Amino acid sequence: EDQVTQSPEALRLQEGESSSLNCSYTVSGLRGLFWYRQDPGKGPEFLFTLYSAGEEKEKERLKATLTKKESFLHITAPKPEDSATYLCASFTNAGKSTFGDGTTLTVKP
């Protein structure tokens, strides 16, 4: 059974305090990983796609990296508007996706 596990479940940071979120996976026929951001009461919004170990993607204060067993979402100098739930999801060539339970990030001013 495919599994995607995210840690920690919740993370509280002070504005400007950098940190990382983890996503570990065991997926048969893995093609790649997505990172999404979800705000309360809304559907997820796409952030990144990662395909192979060693790959990195950046967007503003966020950088996603991928190894053979896990992915990290690094947040540099976060701002309160970065507060959200961050979800990672695996996908296969067959079109099937598996989401982790997410990490809820709170950034205090």
Next chain:
Amino acid sequence: NAGVTQTPKFRVLKTGQSMTLLCAQDMNHEYMYWYRQDPGMGLRLIHYSVGEGTTAKGEVPDGYNVSRLKKQNFLLGLESAAPSQTSVYFCASTDRVDTEAFFGQGTRLTVV
């Protein structure tokens, strides 16, 4: 451009009642998905479709049926609703498996 639209946004059902959730996308996407999200959890895949006329089971398909008669629409049916199906349901679509999925605004379903 509306993107992905879910109907209805909210619904309360009694145990044993049936209903259909409609997902419509105007981006000509091949792939469509139905997920449920329970409090504090990520999205769990119910059913998905890789093209018009196709459907496939996801992680939690029991108690649900789907149809994709038209490319732009993906319907999720509950034949006999149970309290365990109380959840927020999200529909998503994408044109390829490795490109971003666009999500609807969600349907909050309560079964009493």
